[in-house]
Amino acid sequence: MRSQLDLYANLRPVKSPKIQVNKSFLGVDMLIVRENTECLYVKQERYDEKEEKAVADRVITKKASKRIAEIAFKQAQLRQSNREQDSQHKKAKVTIVHKSNVMSVTDGLFRESCLSIAEKYPDVQVEEQLVDSMVYKMFLNPQQYDVVVAPNLYGDILSDAGAALVGGLGLVPSANVSDTFTLVEPVHGSAPDIQGKNIANPLATISAAALLLKRIGTEQNKYSLVGSQIEEAVSRTLSDKDAWSPDLGGTATTKQVTDRVIEHLKTLL
Structure with a gap:
């Protein structure tokens, strides 16, 4: 591709x-x-x-x-x-x-x-x-x-x-x-060994979406702003150890980490 x-x-x-x-x-x-x-x-x-x-x-x-x-x-x-x-x-x-x-x-x-x-x-x-x-x-x-x-x-x-x-x-x-x-x-790769276990860290994928919005935002600033807000939501999530997935030494599930990012993003939008 x-x-x-x-x-x-x-x-x-x-x-x-x-x-x-x-x-x-x-x-x-x-x-x-x-x-x-x-x-x-x-x-x-x-x-x-x-x-x-x-x-x-x-x-x-x-x-x-x-x-x-x-x-x-x-x-x-x-x-x-x-x-x-x-x-x-x-x-x-x-x-x-x-x-x-x-x-x-x-x-x-x-x-x-x-x-x-x-x-x-x-x-x-x-x-x-x-x-x-x-x-x-x-x-x-x-x-x-x-x-x-x-x-x-x-x-x-x-x-x-x-x-x-x-x-x-x-x-x-x-x-x-x-x-x-x-x-x-x-x-990172696809990690098929943990597929369906709800333990994968979603933050790199969410941050990748923020990168895409910031690339679009070179022409339309509203997208760039949302991209920056997603990055800040990820940063705030990482500041809370209760929201760390197993690869970071925590116990939060993929859904729990994602939900925490969404909670922070709601306060930023």
């Missing part, structure tokens, strides 16, 4: 709850921008039975790398604008993640493409991180990051790791976007 609709950017906000959940870090607020159409995920693999050798083609193009970088820098500017409205003055920053010291051709092209786009945004600070050191530094001091842009595979790994910093996969939404279409979903 991502390929058919050309949903080339996966936006994954990683933000700390107001209170600590599952030993989460406080003060984390970063956006991982993952390229969504190429890298190893093109699934071009082959196996040579004679040599007993498996080979996977890794595809990186200048076009895809530039357009994902464009999204990342625009998001950094937007986040900076929102912070100024909230009286926060953290400077917009984009961290380009790659491994060009080893994969100089593929990651080298991604790096160069992103840096060429960076020249159009002199108001945004730019830094680079090798993917292995990025994971290390992200777990030591995640608060230092703002927008992180990465090829498909690295972005997938970093966003799942980032979820661990803020309470778990049950809290992190994502938006798959193109220039004309948005599809939202929680970062």
Whole structure:
């Protein structure tokens, strides 16, 4: 579906709850921008039975790398604008993640493409991180990051790791976007092992709906406002440990968590 609709950017906000959940870090607020159409995920693999050798083609193009970088820098500017409205003055920053010291051709092209786009945004600070050191530094001091842009595979790994910093996969939404279409979903999978047990955490899915409304709200502000109100309702729900689902260390059912979000939302609308 991502390929058919050309949903080339996966936006994954990683933000700390107001209170600590599952030993989460406080003060984390970063956006991982993952390229969504190429890298190893093109699934071009082959196996040579004679040599007993498996080979996977890794595809990186200048076009895809530039357009994902464009999204990342625009998001950094937007986040900076929102912070100024909230009286926060953290400077917009984009961290380009790659491994060009080893994969100089593929990651080298991604790096160069992103840096060429960076020249159009002199108001945004730019830094680079090798993917292995990025994971290390992200777990030591995640608060230092703002927008992180990465090829498909690295972005997938970093966003799942980032979820661990803020309470778990049950809290992190994502938006798959193109220039004309948005599809939202929680970062976690379908979890068929707990299907029908009424214990799944609904907050990532609810937060994904908020992302969709805020994307629509770029043109119609009423939708963006409702999206922000849903996010606040989720935040207030997380502030009450009685409303935590089992994955967060609580006992609340899926329905109970959802009902609590609705209660908070009613007071905000």
